[in-house]
Amino acid sequence: MADTSKKTIILFSGELDKVLGAFVIANGAAAMGDEVTMFFTFWGLNCLRKAQKTKTSDKTALQKMFAVMMPRGPNKLEMSHMNFAGIGPKLMRRAMRQQNVSSIDEFITMAKEQDIKMIACTMSMDVMGIKPEELIDGLEFAGVATYLGEADEANVNLFI
Amino acid sequence: MADTSKKTIILFSGELDKVLGAFVIANGAAAMGDEVTMFFTFWGLNCLRKAQKTKTSDKTALQKMFAVMMPRGPNKLEMSHMNFAGIGPKLMRRAMRQQNVSSIDEFITMAKEQDIKMIACTMSMDVMGIKPEELIDGLEFAGVATYLGEADEANVNLFI
Amino acid sequence: MADTSKKTIILFSGELDKVLGAFVIANGAAAMGDEVTMFFTFWGLNCLRKAQKTKTSDKTALQKMFAVMMPRGPNKLEMSHMNFAGIGPKLMRRAMRQQNVSSIDEFITMAKEQDIKMIACTMSMDVMGIKPEELIDGLEFAGVATYLGEADEANVNLFI
Numbered sequence: 001m002a003d004t005s006k007k008t009i010i011l012f013s014g015e016l017d018k019v020l021g022a023f024v025i026a027n028g029a030a031a032m033g034d035e036v037t038m039f040f041t042f043w044g045l046n047c048l049r050k051a052q053k054t055k056t057s058d059k060t061a062l063q064k065m066f067a068v069m070m071p072r073g074p075n076k077l078e079m080s081h082m083n084f085a086g087i088g089p090k091l092m093r094r095a096m097r098q099q100n101v102s103s104i105d106e107f108i109t110m111a112k113e114q115d116i117k118m119i120a121c122t123m124s125m126d127v128m129g130i131k132p133e134e135l136i137d138g139l140e141f142a143g144v145a146t147y148l149g150e151a152d153e154a155n156v157n158l159f160i
Numbered sequence: 161m162a163d164t165s166k167k168t169i170i171l172f173s174g175e176l177d178k179v180l181g182a183f184v185i186a187n188g189a190a191a192m193g194d195e196v197t198m199f200f201t202f203w204g205l206n207c208l209r210k211a212q213k214t215k216t217s218d219k220t221a222l223q224k225m226f227a228v229m230m231p232r233g234p235n236k237l238e239m240s241h242m243n244f245a246g247i248g249p250k251l252m253r254r255a256m257r258q259q260n261v262s263s264i265d266e267f268i269t270m271a272k273e274q275d276i277k278m279i280a281c282t283m284s285m286d287v288m289g290i291k292p293e294e295l296i297d298g299l300e301f302a303g304v305a306t307y308l309g310e311a312d313e314a315n316v317n318l319f320i
Numbered sequence: 321m322a323d324t325s326k327k328t329i330i331l332f333s334g335e336l337d338k339v340l341g342a343f344v345i346a347n348g349a350a351a352m353g354d355e356v357t358m359f360f361t362f363w364g365l366n367c368l369r370k371a372q373k374t375k376t377s378d379k380t381a382l383q384k385m386f387a388v389m390m391p392r393g394p395n396k397l398e399m400s401h402m403n404f405a406g407i408g409p410k411l412m413r414r415a416m417r418q419q420n421v422s423s424i425d426e427f428i429t430m431a432k433e434q435d436i437k438m439i440a441c442t443m444s445m446d447v448m449g450i451k452p453e454e455l456i457d458g459l460e461f462a463g464v465a466t467y468l469g470e471a472d473e474a475n476v477n478l479f480i
Contacts, residue, residue: 021170025308034308042337147348148476177362241363255386259446316472
């Protein structure tokens with residue numbers, strides 16, 4: 001075990017349920033005093049997108065298509081099961097509220113307040129054509145080498 | 161490395177193939193003398209549901225719907241690919257029998273016999289409205305803090 | 321932390337995007353001097369299949385069906401999202417080329433050159449009826465006990 005009690009989570013998945021799982025673990029660990037790094041890659045970047053369209057230049061046609069098709073931010077995420085054309089996530093969000101579970105928006109705010117390091121994967125951003133200005137503030141931007149450096153210092157490393 | 165050779169597995173997924181993967185690793189590690197903790201959350205709880213409907217009180221309409229739609233126990237699990245409206249899992253189970261691979265039912269029994277600690281995630285149970293009496297016997301009930309405590313003592317931590 | 325800086329990755333998933341993620345991390349770690357073991361199981365085996373049909377004897381009807389339905393090699397992999405009947409992966413591959421990200425084929429060659437240990441899970445091969453001669457050269461064949469031995473020596477273990 002590394003002498004710090006650091007944790008890292010790669011969030012590769014973009015579905016509401018998996019994103020929730022990632023933030024529950026990350027914020028839970030931070031609340032217990034752990035240093036936490038979240039590395040957002042591929043579909044995991046979607047929960048960091050701003051809800052409104054951001055004007056960007058120099059996207060390829062392909063990247064424009066990606067931008068239109070992928071959900072913008074936590075309130076547009078689908079479920080990995082029982083999505084039912086968008087009704088599933090609505091019911092899931094209602095169930096979360098009824099049980100006093102924070103929303104993804106609230107978990108992201110909490111993550112920032114707890115100094116969780118949130119890194120957006122630059123390779124995924126390049127492939128999917130996501131520009132830094134399309135993502136929420138307070139992120140770092142880096143690649144796999146940075147992730148591996150963080151993971152080497154941690155004693156729990158998850159891929160979600 | 162922690163001085164124990166403890167392993168933890170978060171089982172988030174509910175598909176037959178992923179559940180099988182989780183139990184193969186967990187039972188394999190226990191057979192080699194490792195202490196093992198499995199933490200069942202979200203769809204991962206479905207393999208722990210009793211096959212028959214259990215009478216429960218005080219469910220919201222939403223939770224009742226979840227209860228009806230989600231598979232009850234290992235024999236109802238779907239595949240993550242090639243599900244084909246339920247034919248895939250049937251073929252998969254047959255292939256497992258033909259190759260002398262244990263069924264999920266057998267793996268769960270084996271897990272109990274090998275003293276694998278099986279924890280059902282209380283937050284997921286709340287959100288999905290799953291009551292303890294709907295799940296098989298021999299489980300513990302706890303949240304993310306308990307998982308993190310277990311993971312801190314382990315040298316291999318997987319999220320499946 | 322184990323004194324080596326070894327990494328292991330279980331590649332359970334077969335989608336282009338997840339396979340890419342696995343090989344980026346594996347090759348990145350190897351480039352930084354880490355020892356890396358990849359353990360290919362279930363759908364993760366598909367990226368190791370030869371593109372052309374290989375003549376095999378003694379398959380059950382079920383295994384023949386699996387063989388026909390599962391993608392043969394990296395160029396047939398689907399996406400976990402936005403697959404659109406095969407258009408998604410084509411666009412994804414084009415985006416990867418445009419951003420100078422290696423193809424899966426190239427990543428596999430790179431993995432071999434960097435001495436990444438690539439192990440095909442024999443239990444999955446049995447269940448799915450995949451024969452060693454159907455897979456690319458340079459693999460080892462082993463089960464969960466071998467994986468656990470590798471993971472015990474590593475400080476980062478991911479399940480993808």
